[in-house]
Amino acid sequence: MLNLNRDVVVVGAGPSGVTAARELKKAGLTVTVLEARNRVGGRTWTDTVDGAMLEIGGQWVSPDQTALLELLDELKLDTYPRYREGESIYIGADGAPVRYTGDTFPVDPDIAVEMDRLVALLDGLAAEVGASAPWAHPKARELDRRVVGGMQQVSLLQARELGGDIVLNSPVRTVNWEPDADGGHCVTVECDRATVNARFVIMAVPPNLYSRVSFNPPLPRRQHQMHQHQSLGLVIKVHAVYSTPFWRNAGLSGTCFGADALVQEVYDNTNHADPRGTLVGFVSDEKADAVFELGADDRKRAILKSIAGYLGDEALAPEVYYESDWGSEEWTRGAYAASYDLGGLHRYGKDQLAPVGPIYWSSSDPAAEGYQHVDGAIRMGRITAARVAEVAKVAVLAGW
Numbered sequence: 001m002l003n004l005n006r007d008v009v010v011v012g013a014g015p016s017g018v019t020a021a022r023e024l025k026k027a028g029l030t031v032t033v034l035e036a037r038n039r040v041g042g043r044t045w046t047d048t049v050d051g052a053m054l055e056i057g058g059q060w061v062s063p064d065q066t067a068l069l070e071l072l073d074e075l076k077l078d079t080y081p082r083y084r085e086g087e088s089i090y091i092g093a094d095g096a097p098v099r100y101t102g103d104t105f106p107v108d109p110d111i112a113v114e115m116d117r118l119v120a121l122l123d124g125l126a127a128e129v130g131a132s133a134p135w136a137h138p139k140a141r142e143l144d145r146r147v148v149g150g151m152q153q154v155s156l157l158q159a160r161e162l163g164g165d166i167v168l169n170s171p172v173r174t175v176n177w178e179p180d181a182d183g184g185h186c187v188t189v190e191c192d193r194a195t196v197n198a199r200f201v202i203m204a205v206p207p208n209l210y211s212r213v214s215f216n217p218p219l220p221r222r223q224h225q226m227h228q229h230q231s232l233g234l235v236i237k238v239h240a241v242y243s244t245p246f247w248r249n250a251g252l253s254g255t256c257f258g259a260d261a262l263v264q265e266v267y268d269n270t271n272h273a274d275p276r277g278t279l280v281g282f283v284s285d286e287k288a289d290a291v292f293e294l295g296a297d298d299r300k301r302a303i304l305k306s307i308a309g310y311l312g313d314e315a316l317a318p319e320v321y322y323e324s325d326w327g328s329e330e331w332t333r334g335a336y337a338a339s340y341d342l343g344g345l346h347r348y349g350k351d352q353l354a355p356v357g358p359i360y361w362s363s364s365d366p367a368a369e370g371y372q373h374v375d376g377a378i379r380m381g382r383i384t385a386a387r388v389a390e391v392a393k394v395a396v397l398a399g400w
C-alpha cells in the first residue's frame with residue numbers, strides 16, 4: 001500500500017487529468033494521478049485488435065480544436081486527413097442508396113431547404129448564447145483529421161513526463177477532507193493501492209461517475225442533485241478492416257449516411273500508410289439497444305448487412321471486425337460523453353464547475369469550447385490546473 005503526500009491528487013488519467021497534472025507540475029506543485037484502469041487515455045484508446053490498429057474511442061480532430069492542435073504540435077504528433085475522394089452514399093426513406101457529391105444530402109429540394117433552415121437556426125441559437133460550437137455541425141467531420149499513431153498518444157506522451165506520478169489500477173473509493181488550521185484543507189484520497197494526503201483534489205472523470213466515490217463530508221445538496229441530471233449516451237463504434245479499401249475502386253469515398261439505417265454513418269477510417277482499408281460506422285441510441293439484444297454473431301451480421309446496404313456485398317466479409325462497447329466499460333458507462341437531461345444545463349450549468357472545498361471538476365463533459373471532445377478535455381485540464389495553482393500560490397503566500 002502506497003502512502004503519499006502531494007499538493008494535488010488528480011482522479012482519472014484521461015486527457016483532462018493528465019493535462020491538468022502536467023500543467024500543475026510545470027507550476028511547481030507536486031501531484032499524483034490515480035487511475036482506475038490499467039492504462040491512461042480514458043475514452044481515447046488506440047489498440048491493436050487481430051493485427052489491426054483501431055481507434056476504439058475518440059480519434060478525430062478538426063481545425064477549430066485549437067487547444068488539441070497546439071498540444072499535438074508540442075508533443076510532435078502529426079495528423080493526416082480522412083480519405084474523402086469520390087462520391088458519398090445517402091440512403092433516404094425509400095431505402096435505396098444514392099450517390100452524391102458535396103455537403104448537401106440528395107434529398108427532395110423542399111427537404112434540403114428545410115434542413116438548411118434548421119441548421120442555420122441552430123447555428124444562430126448557438127451563436128446567440130455565446131457558445132461557439134462548430135464541432136456540433138453535422139458536416140464538421142468533413143474537415144476532420146486523425147493523429148498518426150493514434151489519439152491515445154495525447155495522454156500516453158504527457159503521462160510519460162509524469163513518470164511515477166501516475167498510479168494505475170487504482171479506482172478512487174473515498175475522498176475525505178476537512179479545513180486545516182491555516183485556512184486551507186487537508187485531503188485524504190483512498191484507493192485500493194494508495195492513500196494520498198494532499199491539499200486539493202481534481203475529479204477528472206465524467207460526471208456520471210462522481211457518485212462512484214464517497215465524499216466525506218458528503219457533497220452539498222446542489223451537487224447531489226446536479227450530478228443526477230447528467231448521463232452518458234450510447235453509441236457502438238464499429239470497425240471493419242478489409243484487405244483493400246474496395247469502395248475506392250468504385251469511385252466512392254466511404255462516407256455514407258442513412259437516417260433510418262441501422263448504421264447511420266460510415267466513414268473511410270483507413271490508417272495512415274496502411275494498404276488495407278478500414279471502415280468505421282456508428283449505431284446509436286435505441287438502435288444500439290436493439291442490436292445488443294442479439295447474440296454477437298447475429299449482431300455482427302446485422303451491422304455488416306447495413307454497411308453493405310451502402311457499399312455493396314464486399315462489405316460483408318471483413319478480415320477484422322470489432323465493436324467498441326463503451327457502455328460495458330465500468331469506468332465510462334457509455335459513449336461519447338455526458339450531457340444534461342432536458343432543462344438540466346439551464347438549471348445547473350452555472351454551478352457545474354464550482355469547487356466544493358478543495359474539490360475541483362475537470363473533464364470534457366462540462367467544457368464550453370471543445371464540449372464532449374478531446375479538445376474540451378485539454379482545455380478543462382488547463383483551466384482547472386490554473387485555478388488550483390492560483391489558489392495554491394495564494395495559500396503559499398499566506399503561509400498555509
Ligand SMILES: Cc1cc2nc3c(=O)[nH]c(=O)nc-3n(C[C@H](O)[C@H](O)[C@H](O)COP(=O)(O)OP(=O)(O)OC[C@H]3O[C@@H](n4cnc5c(N)ncnc54)[C@H](O)[C@@H]3O)c2cc1C
Nearest residue numbers: 012014015016036042043058059060172363364372373374
Ligand atoms: C466511441 C467514442 C468516440 C469518440 N470520438 C471522438 C472524436 O472523434 N473526437 C473527439 O475529440 N472526442 C471523441 N470522443 C470523446 C473523447 O474521447 C472524450 O471527450 C475525452 O476522452 C474525455 O476526456 P476526459 O479526460 O474528460 O475523460 P475520460 O477520457 O473519460 O477519462 C476519465 C478517466 O477517469 C478514470 N476514472 C473514472 N472513475 C475513476 C475513479 N473512481 N478513480 C480513478 N479513475 C477513475 C477513467 O478510467 C478514465 O481513464 C469519443 C468518445 C468515445 C467513447
